[in-house]
Amino acid sequence: MNKKILIITYYWPPAGGPGVQRWLKFTKYLPEFGYEPHVYIPENPSYPILDQSLVKEINPKVKIIKKPIWEPYQLAEKITKKNKDFKAGQFETSKKLGLLSRLSVFIRGNFFIPDARKFWIKPSIAFLTDYIKEHKIDILITTGPPHSMHLIGLGLKQICKENLKWIADFRDPWTKISYYSQLKLTHKSDKKHKELEKKVMQTADVVISTSYTDKENFEKLGAKNVVCITNGFDSEVNILNKKTLKFTLSYVGMLETLRNPVNLWNVLSELISQNPEFASHFCLKFVGKISNSILDELNHSIIKDKMVNIGYLSHTESINEMNNSDLLLITNFNNEQSKGIIPGKLFEYLATGKGILSLGPKNADVEKILNETESGKHFTYYDHENLMSFLMNEFEKWKNNLIASPNLKNSKFHRKMLTEDLSNTIFSIFQKKIQN
Structure with missing residues (x-):
């Protein structure tokens, strides 16, 4: 019974x-x-x-x-x-x-x-x-x-x-x-x-x-x-092993002003303005509800022409957009108190096998999971040089057609x-x- x-x-x-x-x-x-x-x-x-x-x-x-x-x-x-x-x-x-x-x-x-x-x-x-x-x-x-x-x-x-x-x-x-x-x-x-x-x-x-x-x-x-x-994550998250048309960094979910990764936008603006090859192949994709103040900020920057704002999609459609990406972005509040926040989308990110770029406080729980599963890299909001190096390294992987593969270390989630x-x-x- x-x-x-x-x-x-x-x-x-x-x-x-x-x-x-x-x-x-x-x-x-x-x-x-x-x-x-x-x-x-x-x-x-x-x-x-x-x-x-x-x-x-x-x-x-x-x-x-x-x-x-x-x-x-x-x-x-x-x-x-x-x-x-x-x-x-x-x-x-x-x-x-x-x-x-x-x-x-x-x-x-x-x-x-x-x-x-x-x-x-x-x-x-x-x-x-x-x-x-x-x-x-x-x-x-x-x-x-x-x-x-x-x-x-x-x-x-x-x-x-x-x-x-x-x-x-x-x-x-x-x-x-x-x-x-x-x-x-x-x-x-x-x-x-x-x-x-x-x-x-x-x-x-x-x-x-x-x-x-x-x-x-x-x-x-x-x-x-x-x-x-x-x-x-659940079984409906399937890995899609094919090269994207553009080197695509995607944020899937809700992004409010208090989690605005200003340093990332600065790094991307610098890369777009100084590296013509990166600029010609880069795409920043948003899937979900994005704060108007963030959109206004990006629309007044050099990133504007590299940005695609799809808006809210169903859960299944959102997973498809994750799969049609190269890097998946996750951000957290810029304070010590939020280091214990593990956004639910992190685990669906993990399931896709795509690389994950995380921004948040030092010693965050997200960082612990990324290190444990070897699924991505976590940065503080002010780590400019290392963030730029990471993005260029991921861009080189994309150019050389190094496709993400299944990660057995994620199965516990x-x-x-x-x-x-x-x-x-x-x-x-x-x-x-x-x-x-």
Whole structure:
């Protein structure tokens, strides 16, 4: 008989973007390990990005439960269209925000704690308390952000106590996220966020992080049992071994102002202006939503004529664009606090076998993975000369038709392997429950 698991998530197909991928893929493979996933989602969510292609990836063995949610984003978007970007995770620096946008950020951070989905917490606890008893659910998993999902888990754990084991999965950290300082919090609100975060950490039976640094930080907050299970890639990512028409550097995903790799643009501008051969063969490709300020910057530079901005594509189409590239770009926030961020797209980058160019803080978790898998190179935002040498070396490889080959060192990041790690974590909880 399959063990029953209840997963509470806000993001689920047809939601697009990286947030939906993690549990869509876990639930794809969990039945193979003897688990019956029940997934609780909002009936009428406000998703910033849609990707209908992901709907067909839902495992038919997954039982979906939907309940209505009320969230204030529709009202916020009437105040200013920029609130749609804020909802999608695009944060401009405070200097570039208008008065209405700054007001909206202040209201969001101080009046909607932990986030604007807070109004789903109480009705969800009331409904799921009965659902858990009726369906004899043993394991509860909440995944955030939004971190209000964890508060649903906290409420259910307090009611069901030892009869229910709770796993809190943090796809991103709560108060350690890079844009937390952009929320314009009062002292009282900041204290409230941190109190709730600590309570979740200390109450959950297991806390899952997606990076090694986050694991260390969660342990410092008092989490009693932290397991790191990174994101990964799935079987639909296939290697395409053929030379591209242009030496193509691609960024796939969302790129906001706070992760703008200015030094890279400077290096590329220098190479284009000084090296006619590089200039004639180079292409910079964007696939996804790119900050207007970054596009404006590039459109006023020598890079403009070498740039292709495709816009948002479905998950499958995005993978095709990765394959039709030579180098894949990943950037991080330019601060020490963000070294634990491992963007989900890194693993799909890895699966293609293409070279990866990473920019971010020193000693980042991304750098550790790239070194471990020998899949690319990580640079700080100010490493000008080494970055230029790396790009020229990769360009020479392209000229000489040195095509990427499969990398067996990446296999540990396949979604099925990661689901086995999750299964082992769940199994250990069941064992403790039996022993108690």
